[in-house]
Amino acid sequence: KAGVTQTPRYLIKTRGQQVTLSCSPISGHRSVSWYQQTPGQGLQFLFEYFSETQRNKGNFPGRFSGRQFSNSRSEMNVSTLELGDSALYLCASSPQRLARDNEQFFGPGTRLTVL
Amino acid sequence: KQEVTQIPAALSVPEGENLVLNCSFTDSAIYNLQWFRQDPGKGLTSLLLIQSSQREQTSGRLNASLDKSSGRSTLYIAASQPGDSATYLCAVSPMDSNYQLIWGAGTKLIIKP
Numbered sequence: 127k128a129g130v131t132q133t134p135r136y137l138i139k140t141r142g143q144q145v146t147l148s149c150s151p152i153s154g155h156r157s158v159s160w161y162q163q164t165p166g167q168g169l170q171f172l173f174e175y176f177s178e179t180q181r182n183k184g185n186f187p188g189r190f191s192g193r194q195f196s197n198s199r200s201e202m203n204v205s206t207l208e209l210g211d212s213a214l215y216l217c218a219s220s221p222q223r224l225a226r227d228n229e230q231f232f233g234p235g236t237r238l239t240v241l
Numbered sequence: 242k243q244e245v246t247q248i249p250a251a252l253s254v255p256e257g258e259n260l261v262l263n264c265s266f267t268d269s270a271i272y273n274l275q276w277f278r279q280d281p282g283k284g285l286t287s288l289l290l291i292q293s294s295q296r297e298q299t300s301g302r303l304n305a306s307l308d309k310s311s312g313r314s315t316l317y318i319a320a321s322q323p324g325d326s327a328t329y330l331c332a333v334s335p336m337d338s339n340y341q342l343i344w345g346a347g348t349k350l351i352i353k354p
Binding site: 130132157159168169171174176181182184214216218222229230231232233234235237 | 273275277282283284285286287290330332340341342344346347
């Protein structure tokens with residue numbers, strides 16, 4: 127079974143631009159979560175989707191948004207980029223329908239650099 | 242509010258030693274705990290998942306234990322190898338988390354040849 131894939135792997139943007147990151151989960155997995163990882167803050171939860179519905183959202187400004195498609199693929203969008211948005215963005219998929227089945231499998235991440 | 246702590250933040254040991262990494266959490270109301278490995282600049286690799294009803298899980302040279310009542314988990318690595326060098330993170334799935342994981346800051350492990 128193929129793992130979680132994320133595209134692109136690397137991105138360089140300038141302040142004020144917007145960016146879209148893509149995640150394809152493991153086949154059969156319907157839950158996709160997004161995390162931001164920075165040296166200072168560690169791993170922080172962005173949002174989680176299941177069957178095209180956002181079930182939870184972390185404490186991030188409205189500039190961060192996401193969606194999930196009917197094939198479970200997910201995208202996240204960051205608008206009006208700031209220098210502090212530079213981070214590794216990780217996507218995880220899980221077969222979970224219920225929270226107690228929350229075993230997550232991660233993709234390689236997208237490294238976003240904002241200049 | 243659930244908090245996860247990993248001690249030590251960094252560890253350097255000679256090759257061949259057995260070692261223990263620690264993870265503690267403040268609220269025992271969890272569904273499970275997962276241990277991950279992260280190589281520099283890379284994504285996370287799931288190592289072991291322990292359900293709340295379990296006491297330990299084993300995979301090869303790795304053994305993870307869970308003591309929910311005391312809010313502790315340990316990851317035991319036997320006969321360490323230079324290829325084990327990485328950052329090890331633990332994460333809990335709290336019962337009130339609404340599908341998110343709560344993460345420790347990680348232990349950076351260096352195995353010296």
